[in-house]
Amino acid sequence: MPTARIAAGGVDTPYRSVPAAIFLLAYAAADSLVTQASKQQGVLGGADGKTPLGLGSKGLVEAWAHHRPLMARARITPTGATGIHPWRLLESDDLNQYLTDACLLRNRLAHSGATQGAKLRSPYFVKLGKAQLDSMTLMLAEGLLQSVQDIAYLTLDEAARQDWEWVLPTQSGTWMMSRRLWRHEGFPLPE
Known part of the structure; x- marks a missing residue:
C-alpha cells in the first residue's frame, strides 16, 4: 500500500484503508447529526457562544448533560496481549476523552491519510502507553461507528422528543458486545 504524501493541496495519493474510510464516514455523518x-436544543459553544456543538467540539459532553447525559458504547484498544478490542460504555470524562481523540484521529486521517502524528491523550485508541495509533483497525472503526451512532441517537431523540426505533449495527464476529451493553437501558432495542 502506498504511503500518503502531503502535497500543496492535501494528500496526493489515495488512502486505501477500509477501516480509515469507515472511521471518517461514520465521524462525518454523526458530527452533522449531533450539530x-x-x-x-440550543447547545452552543465556540468563541462567541453561538456555535452549535458537534462531535469534535470542546464541552459537548458537559453541555449536553443539562439536557440529556451522553453515553456511548465503543470498542477500545486491547489492554493486554490478547489482541481483542473490548467493548466499553463511556460516559462523562471517559466519553469526552474518547471524542477528543476521535477528533484528533479524524483530522489527522483527513489531512494526511494516516493516523501517525495524532497526539492522543486517552487510553482508548492507544496501546502499551504509546501516545499515537500506528494504524486504524477495523475494530476501532467499528467502535467509533457504534459510539457515534449512540451519541447521534441520544441527541436526536432529545431534540425530536419522540421515540426512535433503535437498530444495532451488525458486529464483527471477533468479539461480540456483551448482552449487558447490547441491551443497555439508554439504547432501547425491540425484542
Missing part, C-alpha cells in the same frame, strides 16, 4: 441536534 443539528445541538442547534435545535
